[in-house]
Amino acid sequence: MTGRVTFAVTLAGAVLGLGAAAGVLRAREVSYPAPPPTERLLYLRSGGAARRVMLSFDGLAADLYWIRAIQHYGRDASGKPAADRTRFELLEPLLDLTTTLDPDFNIAYRFGAIFLAMPASEGKGSGPGRPDLSVKLLEKGLANDPTRWQYAYDAGFIHYWFTGDFNAASQWFERAAAIPGAPAYIRKLAADARLRGGDRKGAREMLQRLTTSEEKYIQRAAERGIQQLDALDQIDYLQAKVEAHKAAHREYPFGWVELQGTYPKDPAGVPYDYDQKTGRVSLSEKSPLSPLPNALVKKPIPVPK
Numbered sequence: 001m002t003g004r005v006t007f008a009v010t011l012a013g014a015v016l017g018l019g020a021a022a023g024v025l026r027a028r029e030v031s032y033p034a035p036p037p038t039e040r041l042l043y044l045r046s047g048g049a050a051r052r053v054m055l056s057f058d059g060l061a062a063d064l065y066w067i068r069a070i071q072h073y074g075r076d077a078s079g080k081p082a083a084d085r086t087r088f089e090l091l092e093p094l095l096d097l098t099t100t101l102d103p104d105f106n107i108a109y110r111f112g113a114i115f116l117a118m119p120a121s122e123g124k125g126s127g128p129g130r131p132d133l134s135v136k137l138l139e140k141g142l143a144n145d146p147t148r149w150q151y152a153y154d155a156g157f158i159h160y161w162f163t164g165d166f167n168a169a170s171q172w173f174e175r176a177a178a179i180p181g182a183p184a185y186i187r188k189l190a191a192d193a194r195l196r197g198g199d200r201k202g203a204r205e206m207l208q209r210l211t212t213s214e215e216k217y218i219q220r221a222a223e224r225g226i227q228q229l230d231a232l233d234q235i236d237y238l239q240a241k242v243e244a245h246k247a248a249h250r251e252y253p254f255g256w257v258e259l260q261g262t263y264p265k266d267p268a269g270v271p272y273d274y275d276q277k278t279g280r281v282s283l284s285e286k287s288p289l290s291p292l293p294n295a296l297v298k299k300p301i302p303v304p305k
Helices: 003-031 047-054 058-078 091-103 104-117 131-144 149-163 165-176 187-198 198-209 218-251 254-258
Strands: 273-275 278-283
Touching: 003 091, 058 091, 058 104, 091 104, 091 131, 104 131, 104 149, 104 218, 131 149, 149 187, 149 198, 149 218, 165 187, 187 198, 198 218, 218 254, 218 278
Parallel strands: none
Antiparallel strands: 273 278
């Protein structure tokens, strides 16, 4: 039997199977009507079940689930779901299905990890704020292919920037550096994470190195991180001016105009927030730089009495 005939027979069998399944589902629907469909319904949550259902079309199914994961992330990052739904509720299951159907789906592991790690600001941020699931996904990738130093490298970055666990970041960078083919500079990143964790100067130096990464999303995340560090420094400067005004006039300034004649803006161009009652300067929740990394935020300056 030729390859073309074999393919035709396989395709015909698949069509007949789908037809029979459709008939069964239709009969069930008539007897037991299902609730209204929802685009957030995840039909398969088990990777093993998905592989059995998809037969030899695992690669195609993985692509479809990956596209759905991107759509799901985009919708929830840009809008608010209904009250009875949880934001990003299907992101991790969709990524798990994608990488189970295609264990070598490199981009799903790496970009999916970033999606999961993106923080949320009081439930309104651009991600689910689950770096734990992010690292778990990268560990799954490493278990499938231990030669992928990029997965360990990404896990180090997740810990350094999103969890503030600098010891864990150092360990992951060291693990990445030990994998054959990894760039030599990763050992320097491991040392920086171990010795300078939480220090803005050290963080800036590390992020500067990450801007030269071959991975564009790492570059963009590092550039955003540098802007966040700039914002932290500016907030400290503005806070010091507010406290100096309080010390001289025994009250906080009424606003930015009284303090310095202008409305100071963060590196993204969004004005800083100022609370006249407490004298607190902060980054606006509307800023694309929000939220700032907690591990690098200095403790509030004591208010003079």
